Amino acid sequence: MISIQQETIPKAVNTEPTPANKLLRKSAVLWLVVAFVGQWAFMYYLVAFYGQSIVVGDLEIWNRLEAVGAKPYIAGDAMGNFAFAMHALGASIIAFGGALQLIPAIRTKAPRFHRWNGRVFLLTVILLSVSGFYLVWVRDAASTSQIQGLSTSFNGLLILAFAWLAYLAIRARRIDSHRRWAMRLYLVANAQWFLRIGMFTYFSISQMFGFGGTESFMLLWTFGCYLVPLAMLEVYFWTKSNGSTTAKSAVACTLVALALLMCLGIFAFGMFSQLLISGAPLEF
Numbered sequence: 001m002i003s004i005q006q007e008t009i010p011k012a013v014n015t016e017p018t019p020a021n022k023l024l025r026k027s028a029v030l031w032l033v034v035a036f037v038g039q040w041a042f043m044y045y046l047v048a049f050y051g052q053s054i055v056v057g058d059l060e061i062w063n064r065l066e067a068v069g070a071k072p073y074i075a076g077d078a079m080g081n082f083a084f085a086m087h088a089l090g091a092s093i094i095a096f097g098g099a100l101q102l103i104p105a106i107r108t109k110a111p112r113f114h115r116w117n118g119r120v121f122l123l124t125v126i127l128l129s130v131s132g133f134y135l136v137w138v139r140d141a142a143s144t145s146q147i148q149g150l151s152t153s154f155n156g157l158l159i160l161a162f163a164w165l166a167y168l169a170i171r172a173r174r175i176d177s178h179r180r181w182a183m184r185l186y187l188v189a190n191a192q193w194f195l196r197i198g199m200f201t202y203f204s205i206s207q208m209f210g211f212g213g214t215e216s217f218m219l220l221w222t223f224g225c226y227l228v229p230l231a232m233l234e235v236y237f238w239t240k241s242n243g244s245t246t247a248k249s250a251v252a253c254t255l256v257a258l259a260l261l262m263c264l265g266i267f268a269f270g271m272f273s274q275l276l277i278s279g280a281p282l283e284f
């Protein structure tokens with residue numbers, strides 16, 4: 001039987017509606033709204049690009065991604081191509097359902113939806129991690145470097161660990177702990193989205209200001225795409241509970257700045273993915 005031991009909120013948590021708390025909350029909502037829009041645009045890309053290729057039976061169009069160093073379609077590798085197709089289409093479930101889980105109004109007004117969407121999300125992240133391990137270590141995708149393979153594998157281990165911890169917490173009705181592990185899971189499960197948005201933000205800014213360093217950034221961002229969002233979340237948690245007014249305002253400003261940078265990346269990646277879908281020449 002499940003024991004009901006609702007986790008008590010630590011006394012230190014300051015939830016009074018002070019201006020600093022309100023600012024922090026509003027900036028977090030803004031960040032989430034931007035992420036939500038970007039992830040649904042990503043879902044559209046995944047379904048339009050990969051779904052279309054399956055419907056018309058032309059898997060070779062996946063290799064339009066060669067422009068960014070990826071070559072997911074391998075002629076004659078039926079098993080590998082199938083695993084990749086399921087992996088890419090499964091990712092659209094994560095892009096669709098992840099942010100919905102974090103919206104408090106949905107949790108309280110539609111708890112059944114929250115539970116079912118949560119189960120689908122958990123099952124999908126497990127399948128994506130397992131298929132991801134297959135793509136890296138068995139299929140040995142020519143387009144995946146050793147360092148990318150290590151990074152995505154570490155990401156996969158974090159996904160499995162956080163999914164397990166979020167599940168254990170909800171089984172034990174430790175709601176606050178579940179919420180925290182679910183938020184960590186949401187970030188690591190969206191690493192592929194952060195990877196693209198971060199890269200396209202960097203491309204856009206480096207083109208605007210005429211500086212280079214793209215290769216070094218891409219190398220760092222291979223790990224940063226999940227470690228930076230995770231670190232930011234921990235800073236947010238800590239500041240929300242223990243931070244001074246100045247710390248809360250600083251974190252709120254950082255979240256707004258990140259949301260603006262994400263808008264740039266979402267727009268740039270949106271333009272690029274539109275070219276991929278339409279088959280037009282790629283220029284970025």
Ligand code: HEM
Nearest residue numbers: 070071072091128129132133135141143152153156189192
């Ligand atoms: C919930 C977690 C995951 C999501 C949402 C996800 C999403 C994606 C997406 C959308 C693509 C296609 C990329 C594109 O169209 O540009 C992809 C490719 C790939 N993913 Fe994942 N992925 C996840 C977990 C993993 C893990 C844990 C690994 C490794 C252990 C992995 C390894 C790969 C590989 C090797 C490719 C293909 C690269 C290539 O052939 O070019 N993924 N993933």
